[in-house]
Amino acid sequence: MEPIIQVQNLSKQFGNIAAVNNLSFEVPTGAIYGFLGQNGAGKSTTIRMLLSLITPTDGNIRIFGMPLQQHRKEIFKNVGAIIERPDLYGYLSAYDNLKMFAKLNGMQPTHQQLMNQLDQVGLADRAKNKVKTFSQGMKQRLGIGIALIHNPSLIILDEPTNGLDPQGIADIRRLIIQLSKEQQKTVLLSSHLLNEIEQMATHILIIDKGKKIIADSAKALFNPAETMVEMATTDNITALAILKNSKWQSAIQLNRGPNIFLKMHYNQIPAFNSDLFHLNIQLVMLQPRHSLEDYFLQVTANSPSDTLILNH
Amino acid sequence: MFTLLQVELYKIFKRPRTYIAFIAIAGLIGIIQLGLKLDGDAYINFVMSNAEQSFTFDGKLLNGYLVCYIILQLLLVHVPLLIALIAADMISGEANMGTLRLMLTQPVSRFEIMMVKFTAAAIYTLLLLVWMAVLALFVSMGLFGTDDLIIQKTRYLVQLSNDDVFWRYIGAFGFALLAMLTVAALGFLLSVFAENSIGPIVATISIIIFFTILSTMSIPIFQKIQPYLFTTHMVAWKEFFDLKVNADNTALKGTLQNKSQIIQSAWILVAHIVLFVGVAMFVFKRKDILT
Amino acid sequence: MTRFKIVFAVLLLALHAQISFAQDETALVEKLKQKLDQVHDYVATGRMKTDVAFIKAPVGNVKIYYQQPDYFKLIRKSGISILPKGGVTVNMNAIMATKSYVALFAGNAITDGFPTKIVKLLPMNENNDIVLTTLYIDEKNLLIRKAITTTKENGTYQMNMQYGRYSNWGLPDKVIFTFNTQDYKIPKGVTLEMDEPLTDADRKRMQQKNGRVEIDYTTYSINKGLPPGVF
Numbered sequence: 001m002e003p004i005i006q007v008q009n010l011s012k013q014f015g016n017i018a019a020v021n022n023l024s025f026e027v028p029t030g031a032i033y034g035f036l037g038q039n040g041a042g043k044s045t046t047i048r049m050l051l052s053l054i055t056p057t058d059g060n061i062r063i064f065g066m067p068l069q070q071h072r073k074e075i076f077k078n079v080g081a082i083i084e085r086p087d088l089y090g091y092l093s094a095y096d097n098l099k100m101f102a103k104l105n106g107m108q109p110t111h112q113q114l115m116n117q118l119d120q121v122g123l124a125d126r127a128k129n130k131v132k133t134f135s136q137g138m139k140q141r142l143g144i145g146i147a148l149i150h151n152p153s154l155i156i157l158d159e160p161t162n163g164l165d166p167q168g169i170a171d172i173r174r175l176i177i178q179l180s181k182e183q184q185k186t187v188l189l190s191s192h193l194l195n196e197i198e199q200m201a202t203h204i205l206i207i208d209k210g211k212k213i214i215a216d217s218a219k220a221l222f223n224p225a226e227t228m229v230e231m232a233t234t235d236n237i238t239a240l241a242i243l244k245n246s247k248w249q250s251a252i253q254l255n256r257g258p259n260i261f262l263k264m265h266y267n268q269i270p271a272f273n274s275d276l277f278h279l280n281i282q283l284v285m286l287q288p289r290h291s292l293e294d295y296f297l298q299v300t301a302n303s304p305s306d307t308l309i310l311n312h
Numbered sequence: 313m314f315t316l317l318q319v320e321l322y323k324i325f326k327r328p329r330t331y332i333a334f335i336a337i338a339g340l341i342g343i344i345q346l347g348l349k350l351d352g353d354a355y356i357n358f359v360m361s362n363a364e365q366s367f368t369f370d371g372k373l374l375n376g377y378l379v380c381y382i383i384l385q386l387l388l389v390h391v392p393l394l395i396a397l398i399a400a401d402m403i404s405g406e407a408n409m410g411t412l413r414l415m416l417t418q419p420v421s422r423f424e425i426m427m428v429k430f431t432a433a434a435i436y437t438l439l440l441l442v443w444m445a446v447l448a449l450f451v452s453m454g455l456f457g458t459d460d461l462i463i464q465k466t467r468y469l470v471q472l473s474n475d476d477v478f479w480r481y482i483g484a485f486g487f488a489l490l491a492m493l494t495v496a497a498l499g500f501l502l503s504v505f506a507e508n509s510i511g512p513i514v515a516t517i518s519i520i521i522f523f524t525i526l527s528t529m530s531i532p533i534f535q536k537i538q539p540y541l542f543t544t545h546m547v548a549w550k551e552f553f554d555l556k557v558n559a560d561n562t563a564l565k566g567t568l569q570n571k572s573q574i575i576q577s578a579w580i581l582v583a584h585i586v587l588f589v590g591v592a593m594f595v596f597k598r599k600d601i602l603t
Numbered sequence: 604m605t606r607f608k609i610v611f612a613v614l615l616l617a618l619h620a621q622i623s624f625a626q627d628e629t630a631l632v633e634k635l636k637q638k639l640d641q642v643h644d645y646v647a648t649g650r651m652k653t654d655v656a657f658i659k660a661p662v663g664n665v666k667i668y669y670q671q672p673d674y675f676k677l678i679r680k681s682g683i684s685i686l687p688k689g690g691v692t693v694n695m696n697a698i699m700a701t702k703s704y705v706a707l708f709a710g711n712a713i714t715d716g717f718p719t720k721i722v723k724l725l726p727m728n729e730n731n732d733i734v735l736t737t738l739y740i741d742e743k744n745l746l747i748r749k750a751i752t753t754t755k756e757n758g759t760y761q762m763n764m765q766y767g768r769y770s771n772w773g774l775p776d777k778v779i780f781t782f783n784t785q786d787y788k789i790p791k792g793v794t795l796e797m798d799e800p801l802t803d804a805d806r807k808r809m810q811q812k813n814g815r816v817e818i819d820y821t822t823y824s825i826n827k828g829l830p831p832g833v834f
Contacts (some may be wrong), residue, residue: 051417053601074541076419083417087410091327100322103315104418364688366784372681460682468657473680476661554659559655563661
């Protein structure tokens with residue numbers, strides 16, 4: 001099947017700064033495409049170029065097989081998007097905001113249609129309230145309601161969970177998976193949170209400083225044979241010496257930081273753990289990381305920024 | 313496009329800010345009318361004192377037509393401020409709210425959005441002037457009756473017959489619309505550059521005030537540049553209230569003294585509108601939306 | 604003191620000479636008055652044209668009311684009438700209504716093609732607004748062809764009269780008032796308007812210091828009484 005989005009050699013220059021640098025990727029139809037990178041890595045710029053909010057300095061974008069620049073209107077009839085915060089017309093009610101955007105999409109929505117849509121995002125009881133009285137989470141949900149009102153086949157969400165509480169994040173996650181599984185929609189979603197992406201994405205693209213680090217399917221990236229184990233002991237130097245003389249010697253990954261890193265199959269971790277006990281190594285922490293995190297670690301190692309969060 | 317315009321008008325007229333101008337105009341006109349109703353004769357005596365040294369005026373000098381003229385003269389200088397409040401907010405306001413990017417990811421072109429937004433601003437301006445016409449002209453006609461309109465020009469006095477005034481007001485309001493659209497176009501242009509509405513509103517108002525001062529100060533060096541300022545041409549609505557005289561110095565009903573001046577000024581304003589809106593579109597088409 | 608006496612004596616002499624040589628025209632004026640006194644009242648209609656350099660006024664239809672001795676009113680049928688201050692009330696009948704006066708002969712002249720006698724009319728009453736009136740009297744037709752009136756308050760006016768259908772009553776078909784106008788200029792700041800370029804014709808017109816009001820009488824309704832409450 002033809003990819004829903006094709007990006008070739010996309011670049012955007014802001015003065016001397018290359019926000020996006022020769023970026024190419026393809027989003028397969030039906031995918032939940034996770035777009036990962038630190039803040040300032042170029043995610044938003046790329047997404048804004050996909051939505052024609054920013055004109056690329058160079059490169060091509062094709063969506064639904066059509067060049068974006070020439071077929072913008074046609075393409076957008078089938079795209080729903082939220083960019084960062086979904087800012088809406090605060091002086092209008094949720095219902096009126098939704099109705100207005102439905103009309104902009106060429107719809108003549110019935111009252112029932114609008115109420116159903118609000119119900120889907122849990123705002124039916126607040127339909128007549130002005131949006132300025134809404135919490136960030138409610139605005140986000142209304143934003144999604146607006147993005148979906150015209151039943152688009154491609155949904156682009158830029159940092160959709162920003163500023164949401166854990167319940168809000170969980171709600172959005174559930175909704176995205178539902179859209180993909182039940183309605184076969186393609187979702188492109190960006191985040192600087194790895195765990196958010198890894199829980200949903202079927203495909204992942206990591207960018208840094210405007211350049212592609214890796215792009216692959218989640219299956220390939222989460223290869224259990226390549227699991228990285230990070231451990232901390234009461235005495236890392238002694239522990240490392242002991243390990244170097246054990247059967248785990250070949251798994252040791254050097255120069256990764258103050259802690260000890262080993263690469264092994266995910267299934268070997270219990271055996272490794274019991275070996276540590278027998279080798280009399282006093283364990284403080286043992287954490288498995290899959291290969292995607294490894295890429296992330298490389299990225300963070302190269303940049304002092306702490307905005308990239310690897311939380312489990 | 314029509315739906316888009318509907319949506320745009322809906323947005324404008326759902327905002328409380330929109331009605332400030334309508335309320336302000338009603339208030340100002342009401343106060344002027346009340347003042348003239350209570351003490352209009354004193355005002356007329358003051359204004360006409362120069363002419364009354366040599367002449368007596370017999371008839372209803374203070375009539376609805378004159379009241380409307382006084383109101384227009386006082387108010388039309390300030391209406392641009394009210395227009396700027398909406399026009400200079402058209403793009404920047406949405407950029408500030410963050411709704412601009414949402415608008416731009418809908419299946420509508422930037423050109424359409426710009427056309428519709430300016431049209432909406434123009435409709436707002438039109439309604440404001442219609443509102444003004446209703447209050448300043450029709451209400452004054454009701455309150456003060458009608459009679460000949462006697463107007464003091466810089467160098468002479470013009471007497472317009474009762475039956476020769478109304479069409480002039482239609483022309484004057486039409487011209488005022490053109491003048492106010494120029495202000496709207498300027499505000500609209502400036503709103504493209506900013507990401508908050510205060511900047512372009514203040515900038516538009518400042519430009520109008522600055523140019524108006526240059527346009528009205530009779531200092532020779534300013535007079536040289538006055539023909540090139542659009543604000544100079546914005547007051548050409550007054551030309552509707554001057555008529556031609558024949559060789560015997562008899563005023564000729566239904567004529568305009570400076571028809572060519574009105575036409576020329578109108579074209580200059582139209583050119584400004586086209587220029588401002590054109591530049592706004594050109595810039596906006598290429599603008600990266602970063603808010 | 605001596606000098607003062609001499610001056611006084613000379614003045615006295617001169618005055619005496621003037622009076623004794625000047626021909627008394629009271630009889631002519633009285634004759635004229637009698638003719639005008641036939642008219643107790645009238646209502647006239649006509650068209651008024653204002654020709655003042657700095658006024659652009661349309662021709663208007665007017666109605667004029669007169670009643671003896673000196674009631675006079677001009678009303679524009681619709682609209683506002685702009686009249687020289689005090690000017691139009693100085694109509695012929697009002698001038699002639701002056702009871703006590705001195706009428707002196709001051710020469711002959713041709714006025715509008717008619718031979719006329721110049722008569723200076725001096726009111727005796729010091730409170731009269733009219734200081735002096737010079738009449739150009741067509742003795743043959745017993746009509747005043749021209750009058751120049753100097754008033755205390757409102758300057759000097761000239762009236763030229765043309766007669767036709769109502770000459771038997773001494774009422775003119777056309778009256779042309781000519782008067783001095785003051786310079787007219789209001790500060791530009793007040794009007795806030797464009798500087799319209801002046802044509803040479805405009806400039807010439809503006810420089811004229813005399814204003815004219817022309818009244819063409821179309822009908823007179825003489826001695827038919829007046830509607831109540833006109834004055």
